[in-house]
Amino acid sequence: MILTDNETKVDLLNNEAIASTIIELLRSRPNHPVTIGVHGDWGAGKSSVLEMIESGLDDKGDILCLKFNGWRFQGFEDAKIALIEGIVSGLMKKRPALKKSASSVKDVFNRIDWLKLAKRAGGLAVTSFTGIPTVDQVQSLVGSLESMLDDPSKIATKENISKAINEVKGVLKPEKPKNVPEEIEAFRKAFDDLLKEAGVKQLIVLVDDLDRCLPDTAIETLEAIRLFVFTARTAFVVAADEAMIEYSVRKHFPDLADSTGSRDYARNYLEKLIQVPFRIPALGETETRIYVTLLLAGVDLGEEDKDYAKLISAAREQLKRPWVGEGLDAAIFRDALGDSAEKANNALVLSDQLGPILASGTKGNPRQVKRFLNTLLLRERTAVARGFGEDIKLPVLAKLMLAERFIPKLFEQIAYVAAIHPKGQCEELEQLEASLKTGNSEEQSDNDDNSSDAPTHRDSAVLAEWKNTEVVCDWALLTPLLMGVDLRPYLFVTKDKKDYFGPVSVLGHLSAVVDKLFGGKMVVQGLEAELKQLVQPEADKVFEAVRSRIVSTGDFNTKPDGIEGLIVLIKAQPNLQSSLLDFLESLPKDKCGPWVVGGWQSAIKGPESTARLASLLGSWSKVTNNPILKTAAEKTLSQPKGGR
Structure with a gap:
C-alpha cells in the first residue's frame, strides 16, 4: 500500500482545530462578507483543511458551500469568468428552484456577459478593479465590429462576426449609460437578490490550489474575488502559499519601480484581500513522530480498521499538548490497538527512528514526510518482488535513506566503500559508531597518542570529518547501528538513483x-x-x-x-x-x-x-x-x- 497524496477528511495532524475555528468565524456573522486565507507551504495540508471545512458545513441547510479549483480551470477560460460563472452555476445546481426566478437569473448572467465581452474584445480597455467594461466601451466595440463587415479578411467569416455583434447587442439595454462604480454595485445587488431568492443565508466559496496557477491566472482569480468582497452573505476561504501569490503579483506588475518596494506592494495587495489569515504551522519533532506512526500504522492495519480509529483518537490527545509528551509511546500504542499492536509494531519503531531527522530535514512538511515514506515502502516491496526481501530490514533501509536524502555526501562516502567491501561493510562508519556508543572522545584519542605505552592511532581524514560534523554524529547514533550489517542489498535497492556496483567495483581498496x-x-x-x-x-x-x-x-x-x-x-x-x-x-x-x-x-x-x-x-x-x-x-x- 502506498500513502496517497490527496487531500483528506481524516485528520492526522490535528488541523481540524483550524477548520473548526474558521467555521466558527464564518458562522459568527453570516451577513457580513469576509475573506479568509489558509496559508502554508506546498504540502502543508491546506487542501485537507478545506475538505474539513466543507465536511463541517454539509448539514447546514441555510449555508451553500461551493469549491473552486483555479488550477483545473487554467487554460480553459478567463479565470475571472470561470470563477464567477462557477459560483453562479454552482448556486443554480444546488438550488434548482432558482430556475423559476427567470428575471433574477437572467440579470446576473447578463452582468457576467460584460466580462465575456472584455475577453472577446482582445485589446478592449477594462477597469483594473473588476475587468468589467462600461456601456460606452461596449457600444464602441459594436460599431467597430460592424465596420469590419466591409473587410471580411480581418476575421474568419462574416457569419462569425455577425454572430459576435448579435451577442453584443443582446447584452445592451436601452437604458442610460452607467459609470463603473454603478456597474459594480449593480452586479453585487443582482447577485445578492439571487441569494435571497435561493434562501441562502451565507454563501461560502472555498478556493483551492491558487498557488499552483500561473501568475496571470492567480491574479485574475483574486480580482474576481474582489468583486464579491463587499457582497453581503458571501465569504471566501482561499488556500494559498503567500510567497507564491506575492510572486504572482510581482510578475503581474513588472513595471513597479524599485523605490515602491515590489515585495511590499505584493504583500499589501494580498493583505488587503485576505482579511483574516490562518497559517498552518510546520510539524515539530513530536508531531512528526506521531504523524509517521499514524501513516505507517494505517498501511499495516488499513485505514478502515476500528483499532486504527482508536489510535487516531489517542494521537489527537497527544497532539493537544505536544510540548508535554514525546508522542505515541509503546504503552499508549498497545492500549489503543490491543491485539493489533504487534501487527503494526514497525510503525512505532520507525517513527522513533525517523521522527527527529524527518522533522528537521523536511522542515515539518507533511507532503515531504509522505514522499519519503512512500519511497521507503516502495523500495522494500521492490526487494521482495526481486527475491531478496529477507535481506532488507525496514529500520536499516530507513536509516540509510535518511542519509541519502539529507546527508548525501555521507551516503556516497559509505556507499562507495561498502559496495566493494567483501562483506558489504564500511569500517570507518563502524569506527564512528563504536566511538560514539562508548563515548570515546577526540580528547581520549589525543591522550592515547601522547602515551608512550600506547600505539599511536590517528583517524582517517574521512572519519575525522565525520566526528566533527554534528548532523553525521546524530545520524550515526540513530538505531539501529549499522555495525556488522551487509549494506550491499540496501545499496542495490537504491539503484534507482545511482549504481554503486558499476565501474567503482573494480577499484577495490582504491x-x-x-x-x-x-x-x-x-x-x-x-x-x-x-x-x-x-x-x-x-x-x-x-x-x-x-x-x-x-x-x-x-x-x-x-x-x-x-x-x-x-x-x-x-x-x-x-x-x-x-x-x-x-x-x-x-x-x-x-x-x-x-x-x-x-x-x-x-x-x-x-x-x-x-x-x-x-x-x-x-x-x-x-x-x-x-x-x-x-x-x-x-x-x-x-x-x-x-x-x-
Whole structure:
C-alpha cells in the first residue's frame, strides 16, 4: 500500500482545530462578507483543511458551500469568468428552484456577459478593479465590429462576426449609460437578490490550489474575488502559499519601480484581500513522530480498521499538548490497538527512528514526510518482488535513506566503500559508531597518542570529518547501528538513483583513495605522499575513477569537486600528465567556466606536456561561443611564464 497524496477528511495532524475555528468565524456573522486565507507551504495540508471545512458545513441547510479549483480551470477560460460563472452555476445546481426566478437569473448572467465581452474584445480597455467594461466601451466595440463587415479578411467569416455583434447587442439595454462604480454595485445587488431568492443565508466559496496557477491566472482569480468582497452573505476561504501569490503579483506588475518596494506592494495587495489569515504551522519533532506512526500504522492495519480509529483518537490527545509528551509511546500504542499492536509494531519503531531527522530535514512538511515514506515502502516491496526481501530490514533501509536524502555526501562516502567491501561493510562508519556508543572522545584519542605505552592511532581524514560534523554524529547514533550489517542489498535497492556496483567495483581498496581526492583543498594537499606510493596500474585506475565522477556531473561552469584532487594526483604521478591533457581537451569549450585555464601549471612540467597545455590555452583563447573562457585564456597567455 502506498500513502496517497490527496487531500483528506481524516485528520492526522490535528488541523481540524483550524477548520473548526474558521467555521466558527464564518458562522459568527453570516451577513457580513469576509475573506479568509489558509496559508502554508506546498504540502502543508491546506487542501485537507478545506475538505474539513466543507465536511463541517454539509448539514447546514441555510449555508451553500461551493469549491473552486483555479488550477483545473487554467487554460480553459478567463479565470475571472470561470470563477464567477462557477459560483453562479454552482448556486443554480444546488438550488434548482432558482430556475423559476427567470428575471433574477437572467440579470446576473447578463452582468457576467460584460466580462465575456472584455475577453472577446482582445485589446478592449477594462477597469483594473473588476475587468468589467462600461456601456460606452461596449457600444464602441459594436460599431467597430460592424465596420469590419466591409473587410471580411480581418476575421474568419462574416457569419462569425455577425454572430459576435448579435451577442453584443443582446447584452445592451436601452437604458442610460452607467459609470463603473454603478456597474459594480449593480452586479453585487443582482447577485445578492439571487441569494435571497435561493434562501441562502451565507454563501461560502472555498478556493483551492491558487498557488499552483500561473501568475496571470492567480491574479485574475483574486480580482474576481474582489468583486464579491463587499457582497453581503458571501465569504471566501482561499488556500494559498503567500510567497507564491506575492510572486504572482510581482510578475503581474513588472513595471513597479524599485523605490515602491515590489515585495511590499505584493504583500499589501494580498493583505488587503485576505482579511483574516490562518497559517498552518510546520510539524515539530513530536508531531512528526506521531504523524509517521499514524501513516505507517494505517498501511499495516488499513485505514478502515476500528483499532486504527482508536489510535487516531489517542494521537489527537497527544497532539493537544505536544510540548508535554514525546508522542505515541509503546504503552499508549498497545492500549489503543490491543491485539493489533504487534501487527503494526514497525510503525512505532520507525517513527522513533525517523521522527527527529524527518522533522528537521523536511522542515515539518507533511507532503515531504509522505514522499519519503512512500519511497521507503516502495523500495522494500521492490526487494521482495526481486527475491531478496529477507535481506532488507525496514529500520536499516530507513536509516540509510535518511542519509541519502539529507546527508548525501555521507551516503556516497559509505556507499562507495561498502559496495566493494567483501562483506558489504564500511569500517570507518563502524569506527564512528563504536566511538560514539562508548563515548570515546577526540580528547581520549589525543591522550592515547601522547602515551608512550600506547600505539599511536590517528583517524582517517574521512572519519575525522565525520566526528566533527554534528548532523553525521546524530545520524550515526540513530538505531539501529549499522555495525556488522551487509549494506550491499540496501545499496542495490537504491539503484534507482545511482549504481554503486558499476565501474567503482573494480577499484577495490582504491575506492577510499578516490573519495579522499574529492575532499577540500587543504585535505587533498596532504595526500601527495600517499599518492606517490601507488604503482602505475593503481594510479591509472584512480585517475580514471576521479575523471569519470567529474565528467558525470555534466556541470563545468564552476570548478567541479575533485579538480584539486586531480592536480595533486598528477603532481604525485607525473606519468599521468598526458591523461590529464586528454581530459582537458575533451571538455566542452562552450560550457566551461574560467576556472579551467588556471592551476594546471603546477602539475604540468614536461616540455611535451607544457607545449600541449599552451596549445590548448591558445585554442580556448579563440573560441567564439564562450566569451568568458576566451577572456580568461587570453589573460593567462599574456602573463609571463613564471606567473602561470
